[in-house]
Amino acid sequence: MATITLKPPATAAAAGGEVSEVELSEAGSPDVGSQSSGSGGSGRSTAGSSGWVYHLGVNSIGHEYRHLRFLVIRGKTVAMYKRDPSKNPGIQPIRKGVVSHTLMVEELGRRITSHGELYVLRFYNRLDQTKKGEIACGDPGEARKWVEAFEQAKQQADYDLMTRGVSWNRSQNENELNLDGHRPRVRRYAQGLGKLVRIGKGPEKLLRQSSNLQSHEIINTNFGGDSGDAFEAHEWRYVRTFNGIRIFEDIANTKGGKGVLLKSVGVVGANPDTVFAVVLSSDKHKRYEWDMLTADLELVETIDGYYDVVYGTYEPRYLSWWKTKKDFVFSRQWFRGQDGAYTILQIPACHKNKPPRHGYERTKINSSTWELRRLNPPGSSTPKCLVTHMLEMSPSFWDRWKRRHNENFDRSIAFALLSQVAGLREYFAANPALTSDLPSTVVKPKQSDSLIIQSELEDSELNDEFYDALARGESFEDEDSDDDDDMIPKAGKVKFKNISWAIAGLAMKPTKASVEKSELVTNSTPVTIDSNHFHGTLRRAKSENDPNSWSEPGGEKFMIRGKTYLTDYTKVVGGDPLLKLIAVDWFKADERFDSVALHPKSLVQSEAAKKIPFILVINLQVPAKPNYNLVMYYAAERPVNKDSLLGRFIDGTDAFRDARFKLIPSIVEGYWMVKRAVGTKACLLGKAVTCNYLRQDNFLEIDVDIGSSSVARSIIGLVLGYVTGLVVDLAILIEAKEEKELPEYILGTVRLNRANPDSAVPI
Numbered sequence: 001m002a003t004i005t006l007k008p009p010a011t012a013a014a015a016g017g018e019v020s021e022v023e024l025s026e027a028g029s030p031d032v033g034s035q036s037s038g039s040g041g042s043g044r045s046t047a048g049s050s051g052w053v054y055h056l057g058v059n060s061i062g063h064e065y066r067h068l069r070f071l072v073i074r075g076k077t078v079a080m081y082k083r084d085p086s087k088n089p090g091i092q093p094i095r096k097g098v099v100s101h102t103l104m105v106e107e108l109g110r111r112i113t114s115h116g117e118l119y120v121l122r123f124y125n126r127l128d129q130t131k132k133g134e135i136a137c138g139d140p141g142e143a144r145k146w147v148e149a150f151e152q153a154k155q156q157a158d159y160d161l162m163t164r165g166v167s168w169n170r171s172q173n174e175n176e177l178n179l180d181g182h183r184p185r186v187r188r189y190a191q192g193l194g195k196l197v198r199i200g201k202g203p204e205k206l207l208r209q210s211s212n213l214q215s216h217e218i219i220n221t222n223f224g225g226d227s228g229d230a231f232e233a234h235e236w237r238y239v240r241t242f243n244g245i246r247i248f249e250d251i252a253n254t255k256g257g258k259g260v261l262l263k264s265v266g267v268v269g270a271n272p273d274t275v276f277a278v279v280l281s282s283d284k285h286k287r288y289e290w291d292m293l294t295a296d297l298e299l300v301e302t303i304d305g306y307y308d309v310v311y312g313t314y315e316p317r318y319l320s321w322w323k324t325k326k327d328f329v330f331s332r333q334w335f336r337g338q339d340g341a342y343t344i345l346q347i348p349a350c351h352k353n354k355p356p357r358h359g360y361e362r363t364k365i366n367s368s369t370w371e372l373r374r375l376n377p378p379g380s381s382t383p384k385c386l387v388t389h390m391l392e393m394s395p396s397f398w399d400r401w402k403r404r405h406n407e408n409f410d411r412s413i414a415f416a417l418l419s420q421v422a423g424l425r426e427y428f429a430a431n432p433a434l435t436s437d438l439p440s441t442v443v444k445p446k447q448s449d450s451l452i453i454q455s456e457l458e459d460s461e462l463n464d465e466f467y468d469a470l471a472r473g474e475s476f477e478d479e480d481s482d483d484d485d486d487m488i489p490k491a492g493k494v495k496f497k498n499i500s501w502a503i504a505g506l507a508m509k510p511t512k513a514s515v516e517k518s519e520l521v522t523n524s525t526p527v528t529i530d531s532n533h534f535h536g537t538l539r540r541a542k543s544e545n546d547p548n549s550w551s552e553p554g555g556e557k558f559m560i561r562g563k564t565y566l567t568d569y570t571k572v573v574g575g576d577p578l579l580k581l582i583a584v585d586w587f588k589a590d591e592r593f594d595s596v597a598l599h600p601k602s603l604v605q606s607e608a609a610k611k612i613p614f615i616l617v618i619n620l621q622v623p624a625k626p627n628y629n630l631v632m633y634y635a636a637e638r639p640v641n642k643d644s645l646l647g648r649f650i651d652g653t654d655a656f657r658d659a660r661f662k663l664i665p666s667i668v669e670g671y672w673m674v675k676r677a678v679g680t681k682a683c684l685l686g687k688a689v690t691c692n693y694l695r696q697d698n699f700l701e702i703d704v705d706i707g708s709s710s711v712a713r714s715i716i717g718l719v720l721g722y723v724t725g726l727v728v729d730l731a732i733l734i735e736a737k738e739e740k741e742l743p744e745y746i747l748g749t750v751r752l753n754r755a756n757p758d759s760a761v762p763i
Helices: 142-162 166-173 272-280 395-404 412-419 420-430 468-474 514-521 645-650 654-660 672-678 711-720
Strands: 003-005 021-026 049-059 064-074 076-083 095-098 104-111 117-126 127-139 198-199 236-242 244-249 260-268 296-304 308-312 324-335 342-348 360-362 368-375 384-393 442-444 497-499 548-553 560-561 572-573 580-589 612-623 627-636 661-669 688-694 699-705 728-736 747-755
Touching: 021 076, 021 127, 064 127, 064 142, 104 142, 104 296, 104 711, 117 142, 127 142, 142 654, 236 260, 244 420, 260 395, 260 412, 260 420, 272 324, 272 342, 272 368, 272 384, 272 420, 324 711, 368 672, 384 395, 384 412, 384 420, 384 672, 412 420, 497 699, 560 699, 572 627, 580 747, 612 747, 627 747, 645 654, 645 728, 654 661, 654 688, 672 711
Parallel strands: 021 442, 049 198, 324 360, 612 699
Antiparallel strands: 003 497, 049 064, 049 127, 064 076, 076 095, 104 117, 117 127, 236 244, 244 260, 260 384, 296 308, 308 324, 324 342, 342 368, 368 384, 548 747, 560 572, 580 627, 612 627, 661 728, 688 699, 728 747
16 A cells, blocks of 8 residues: 655754654554454554645534634544644644545545635445545645545545455444544544655644645656547647747647647746636736736636636736737636646637626636656756646748748747746746745644544443534534634644555556456367447447547557656556447436446347446436446457456456556647646546445446536546547556556447447437
């Protein structure tokens, strides 16, 4: 299991840049609900995280509340306090319990409050979504750290489930943390607190500034260009350098776009979380320092946590001789990938609350995208981020400038937008406090003190569940009182380290023969799969340009983990898919359609399908009005080796499947902004959205609920607007995390060629 190096914030007395040590208790008392000592008997690390968050909810009389609380996670145990327990020995938690393997964490994005911006996390039970609740952080970076911390706790719960069995897990469910119900009386001190990662600066910084936590995640350190897991159709050519920033033109014969694509690329000395917060900020005094065009911004409407509309003005004298003031309206939509990279889409818009203004000429800002990706240059410990600003402009103006170079490109709106990258670079260089690291505190165990994290009820069993607590919002004793919150000591910035799984190996490209040898029972007679026996509602393509159809591309357009990935992060070109795509269904229904394979008229229930050793059914549930279901059926010619990675995935736990089920998207043809929004990075679907698994007979069905994530809903909404002009490639695989599982291989692929929603068959 991945562990975390734990460094809570320094005390005020700590010297600049030094690390001070604070002693806590280590007496080895059991985890909540555990009968073993230390780490709960699992043999896994009990390192954890701690920091200040807001607990959000609605109380019994319907009033919303936002309480500042100190959250501690150790192993799978979670506790919530009114004050920092490391500075208040003996303080009792107001909420406590354990995280179950069915916990899901969803990032709801930004929420504007009267006190500033918050980034909200929603918790819910995958099996019962009425069990839910929310906490909030001061910036997206801290939200990401809490997601990682809860994922560590969930992995611990999954490990215990696998090693101790279902009956033990059933008893543990009675001890799940409840942040919304009654606070049980505590009569026992929980000891054995290991080192803690301190997340965030403390209560006095929660709303206004980021924590600038250093993340040392294993990522591909490729320095230039786009970093994805599928080959893109763009062909970028360097054109010119402005203010030290490179300008590129896309010279590929792209389809689906109306203009010329340009991009500026630069390296900014800050992490992506910090750059994202600056780009999204509407604080004009800060924007004046790096943005000459869109500095005066006013938030018009917040659509959701990932989508808003802004209004702005600018002085034209900086760009032209015209004296008339200009104003504009554009929408912003943003996403954060599982690798921590951000994408921001900016599109000209209209809004009823911002009609044309007297004395101003309404203009359109070029459609553009921001892409922020972390860089880890070898030998460097300072944060760096590759910033790419891409936009579309008129081909006639750009062609004239290239031919004569006497057009005033440097006085155009497009140039002002591209120059924002240079402005950001200089802004962060001139403000080192935005990225500097303050002293850290390492919390180490000692015998003299103790923190109350676990407890048991007098005369009854603990019956607290984490997501329940966040939702109900009832208050007991003095929990709602914040009278002593001002006693919380101020905290400094901290470093965060995540030691990822890394095992050495040898690089090699997977071949279908080698994959079949390890994943399938090769000494069995293969079954002949005749495609004519299987017909879905979406037809197979007859040619490359056949609309509203599907085909099965090879794996050579996708990049997957090579044999040495755990040591050098090398990816190799994918080979032929292991499973054969035999049919695709395109349904629509008023409600979400689960368990497609059990439908009497399903392809899986046919006599021909029952003769196939194994069928993998992928049911992508697309939220819309009506809802759509894209169902893909993949078949194996031989039985699956039960000891292989695929065999362990088929018959494994849901938590194991969630941690391994991976999809790589690629928009082969289509509007460029949709391409940038979807990207080409691999996504662990079980971590991004809710996946439900149905294992019966000779098949495994995976129902992917895209509507369970607000981010996924936002992206799919954009895609559906252009779907009839898109050619989309998807690759499905199981993520390899151990040396013996490498290199990765592709389970199956599909190409969707300009699918028409109107052609979907009603259920």
